[in-house]
Amino acid sequence: xxxxxKGKKVLLGNEAIARGALEAGVDVVTTYPGTPSSxxxxxxxxxxxxxxxxxxxxxxxxQYSTNEKVAIEFASASSYAGLRALTCMKHVGMNVxxxxxxxxxxxxxxxxxxxxxxxxPSCHSSQNEQDNRLYAKFASLPMLEPSNPQEAKDMTxxxxxxxxxxxxxxxxxxxxxxxxxxxxxxxxxxNMNMKKKExxxxxxxxxxxxxxxARKLHPILxxxxxxxxxxxxxxxxxxxxxxxxxxxxxSGVSYNYVKEALDDxxxxxxxxxxxxxxxxxxxxxxDFLKKCKKVIVVEELEPFLEEGIKVIAKEKGIDVxxxxxxxxxxxxxxEYNPDIVYxxxxxxxxxxxxxxNIEVNDIEVNVAPRPPILCPGCPxxxxxxxxxxxxxxxxxxxxxxxxxxxxxxxPYETADFLLCMGSSIGTGCGFSYATKQKVxxxxxxxxxxxxxxxxxxxxxxxxxxxxxxxxDNYTTAxxxxxxxxxxxxxxxxxxxxxxDMEKLVKGMGVKHVEVIDPRNLNEAKEAIKRALEYxxxxxxxxxxxxxxxxxxLKKERKLYQINQEKCKKCKICITKFACPxxxxxxxxxxxxxxxxxxxxxxxxxxxxxxxxxxx
Amino acid sequence: MKKSIVIAGIGGQGVITAANxxxxxxxxxxxxxxxxxxxxxxxxxxxxxCTVRIGNVYSPIVANGxxxxxxxxxxxxxxxxxxxxxxxxxxxxxINPIIPPLVSLGIGxxxxxxxxxxxxxxxxxxxxxxxxxxxxxxxxILTKNVVMLGCLHALKxxxxxxxxxxxxIKETVPEKYVEMNIKAFNLGKEKI
Numbered sequence: 155x156x157x158x159x160k161g162k163k164v165l166l167g168n169e170a171i172a173r174g175a176l177e178a179g180v181d182v183v184t185t186y187p188g189t190p191s192s193x194x195x196x197x198x199x200x201x202x203x204x205x206x207x208x209x210x211x212x213x214x215x216x217q218y219s220t221n222e223k224v225a226i227e228f229a230s231a232s233s234y235a236g237l238r239a240l241t242c243m244k245h246v247g248m249n250v251x252x253x254x255x256x257x258x259x260x261x262x263x264x265x266x267x268x269x270x271x272x273x274x275p276s277c278h279s280s281q282n283e284q285d286n287r288l289y290a291k292f293a294s295l296p297m298l299e300p301s302n303p304q305e306a307k308d309m310t311x312x313x314x315x316x317x318x319x320x321x322x323x324x325x326x327x328x329x330x331x332x333x334x335x336x337x338x339x340x341x342x343x344x345n346m347n348m349k350k351k352e353x354x355x356x357x358x359x360x361x362x363x364x365x366x367x368a369r370k371l372h373p374i375l376x377x378x379x380x381x382x383x384x385x386x387x388x389x390x391x392x393x394x395x396x397x398x399x400x401x402x403x404x405s406g407v408s409y410n411y412v413k414e415a416l417d418d419x420x421x422x423x424x425x426x427x428x429x430x431x432x433x434x435x436x437x438x439x440x441d442f443l444k445k446c447k448k449v450i451v452v453e454e455l456e457p458f459l460e461e462g463i464k465v466i467a468k469e470k471g472i473d474v475x476x477x478x479x480x481x482x483x484x485x486x487x488x489e490y491n492p493d494i495v496y497x498x499x500x501x502x503x504x505x506x507x508x509x510x511n512i513e514v515n516d517i518e519v520n521v522a523p524r525p526p527i528l529c530p531g532c533p534x535x536x537x538x539x540x541x542x543x544x545x546x547x548x549x550x551x552x553x554x555x556x557x558x559x560x561x562x563x564x565p566y567e568t569a570d571f572l573l574c575m576g577s578s579i580g581t582g583c584g585f586s587y588a589t590k591q592k593v594x595x596x597x598x599x600x601x602x603x604x605x606x607x608x609x610x611x612x613x614x615x616x617x618x619x620x621x622x623x624x625x626d627n628y629t630t631a632x633x634x635x636x637x638x639x640x641x642x643x644x645x646x647x648x649x650x651x652x653x654d655m656e657k658l659v660k661g662m663g664v665k666h667v668e669v670i671d672p673r674n675l676n677e678a679k680e681a682i683k684r685a686l687e688y689x690x691x692x693x694x695x696x697x698x699x700x701x702x703x704x705x706x707l708k709k710e711r712k713l714y715q716i717n718q719e720k721c722k723k724c725k726i727c728i729t730k731f732a733c734p735x736x737x738x739x740x741x742x743x744x745x746x747x748x749x750x751x752x753x754x755x756x757x758x759x760x761x762x763x764x765x766x767x768x769x
Numbered sequence: 770m771k772k773s774i775v776i777a778g779i780g781g782q783g784v785i786t787a788a789n790x791x792x793x794x795x796x797x798x799x800x801x802x803x804x805x806x807x808x809x810x811x812x813x814x815x816x817x818x819c820t821v822r823i824g825n826v827y828s829p830i831v832a833n834g835x836x837x838x839x840x841x842x843x844x845x846x847x848x849x850x851x852x853x854x855x856x857x858x859x860x861x862x863x864i865n866p867i868i869p870p871l872v873s874l875g876i877g878x879x880x881x882x883x884x885x886x887x888x889x890x891x892x893x894x895x896x897x898x899x900x901x902x903x904x905x906x907x908x909x910i911l912t913k914n915v916v917m918l919g920c921l922h923a924l925k926x927x928x929x930x931x932x933x934x935x936x937x938i939k940e941t942v943p944e945k946y947v948e949m950n951i952k953a954f955n956l957g958k959e960k961i
Contacts, residue, residue, distance in 0.1 A: 522877030
């Protein structure tokens with residue numbers, strides 16, 4: 155297994171973090187999957203299953219927790235009992251975890267605890283692009299920001315040490331272009347023959363955060379963060395390189411763009427690379443500012459460093475021009491890229507970039523978009539098709555986080571409102587009260603366990619009148635098929651007790667519950683009609699496995715083809731059902747056999763029985 | 770030395786695997802290598818782009834107009850990525866169009882192939898190959914990505930040795946498909 159090897163390897167940033175945790179002898183890893191963080195925990199899961207397959211004891215415990223809050227709670231307890239813990243999540247996962255996280259900072263930890271937040275500037279696969287560096291300041295927790303896979307591994311190990319030194323969880327903040335960058339990483343010898351460690355809970359600590367204790371804990375936290383500031387000033391993670399009158403202060407992935415821009419533009423100047431970005435190394439920054447004629451701060455999203463640096467300059471009475479957001483192409487939204495940084499630095503240093511240095515094609519290409527779509531054979535397509543056949547036109551469709559959000563696109567258009575994990579049901583309650591329109595909320599199985607449950611209880615208790623369709627495809631599909639509480643096998647590859655969703659929903663008090671297989675369109679349509687007619691809350695569990703999983707398991711599949719004599723070219727299969735396996739070949743509708751999964755739904759869609767099993 | 774290529778295609782075509790093979794082969798020859806890829810949404814039939822950069826490089830993505838070459842598994846994706854390549858750089862593309870599903874629904878259009886090729890050839894050195902054909906000849910359409918790597922190697926855009934590619938392919942694909950993939954690599958190489 156490559157991740158357990160040694161020497162120089164090309165690793166994904168996320169794999170490098172997993173490797174770092176293993177090198178640090180991590181005892182407990184918890185997560186809820188979310189792009190761009192998923193491969194950290196997935197790598198740990200793979201290592202656990204690999205070690206098991208070779209008959210070795212797995213020297214750590216790993217779990218895909220039901221949500222990020224539970225993941226942090228589990229790990230905080232482990233760490234309090236003295237074990238080393240890693241918790242990974244995407245940036246918006248921190249919002250879910252934040253209730254635990256904010257007070258956990260007060261209580262602190264014993265074993266090192268590293269919390270990875272994978273931010274997603276430009277919202278490549280997210281509902282917002284919040285800058286989670288603000289959480290470090292908000293909670294008063296130290297934060298490290300790697301720029302590349304090698305640093306990701308090294309800083310993970312460093313973060314465990316720092317966490318134990320300060321008795322505080324440490325945030326490791328990465329962004330998509332660090333998480334999903336690959337680079338050369340030097341791997342040291344790795345010992346996987348250790349025994350599992352046992353923690354011990356020492357009673358009597360300041361760990362019950364009633365007001366009287368919380369009031370004691372807050373100043374203790376601030377003392378710890380003062381100590382962290384001293385460490386930041388001495389840390390080699392905050393270093394200065396280069397010479398010149400002008401200075402650049404930067405962190406994270408932006409450092410890479412700065413390095414290459416200076417190289418390509420032929421500019422010599424000082425760079426302050428910040429690796430520990432909370433607390434900021436105030437003394438070191440003050441020194442740097444004093445030695446510069448002019449300073450520019452290059453960082454993605456919020457002016458986090460910039461504001462900190464301006465405060466330091468003001469407090470220390472340093473009169474130097476500090477430039478940042480708003481200058482050149484430096485904006486508070488979207489990720490940076492070489493174009494943004496090159497052009498801005500060219501302006502800052504009074505250089506011509508485009509003409510002198512690099513030949514740029516100023517080509518405007520306007521090409522048809524190719525957004526991700528529901529896969530051929532995806533059961534969500536069948537559910538959406540059935541719903542659209544029977545629901546009134548002005549039905550409101552609150553949706554949720556997962557593949558099924560792709561229902562937004564035509565021809566389904568079964569996504570009208572989305573905030574966050576679980577919001578389909580909470581907003582369904584609200585829409586059903588605020589309007590007289592029918593409401594059908596869509597939520598996936600993993601998302602339902604993650605954040606749908608409290609909202610469903612709300613709907614039951616307050617007797618809201620709408621339909622919840624739980625799209626149960628037996629997996630967390632969008633992020634890479636991680637197991638969830640409905641599965642029989644967990645992330646360690648061990649047996650787990652699957653939650654019975656139907657019993658769960660009925661047990662919560664939902665009176666009208668139906669379980670359907672959406673691939674039987676008539677059954678699905680009838681069930682949706684009944685649910686819409688029902689006066690009160692109704693839940694439909696639309697159950698069929700993710701086609702990508704099913705294809706892995708099933709060797710044989712029936713393929714379908716068009717009987718051209720029967721086909722009347724009504725194109726319902728293309729314009730209404732919209733399975734990507736269908737295409738027009740001149741004037742004939744055809745099915746691409748390489749894409750057809752044999753799900754068997756399209757023959758039910760064709761009004762002329764023109765879709766047949768291929769012989 | 771700084772070399773950058775963009776490998777483009779559609780989810781499921783093996784774009785990321787191909788980029789990984791290039792990166793690992795480059796490391797075998799002792800080069801520093803940096804690569805970027807996008808996960809998640811790209812798996813569901815969306816367009817996929819990977820950047821592989823070799824030498825004295827830091828950034829995982831390239832500035833527009835600076836890539837040495839684009840290796841595209843589909844003609845429209847070659848055009849989509851055209852702004853990334855430098856003037857007179859190389860654009861190697863497969864010639865088999867895959868119509869975006871939205872186009873089938875009447876949203877946007879797929880230009881005529883000649884139009885796509887003309888637009889590319891105006892700025893760059895265009896090389897067209899029928900990689901689907903060669904992949905099938907090798908034994909499976911799934912070897913298309915390795916056919917493209919054979920072409921990339923023959924074009925001498927990157928200073929990576931043939932044996933490093935072959936070694937990496939052997940390490941990457943399941944044992945029973947090694948022979949088929951090496952055949953695919955050679956078919957691609959010989960086509961250039």
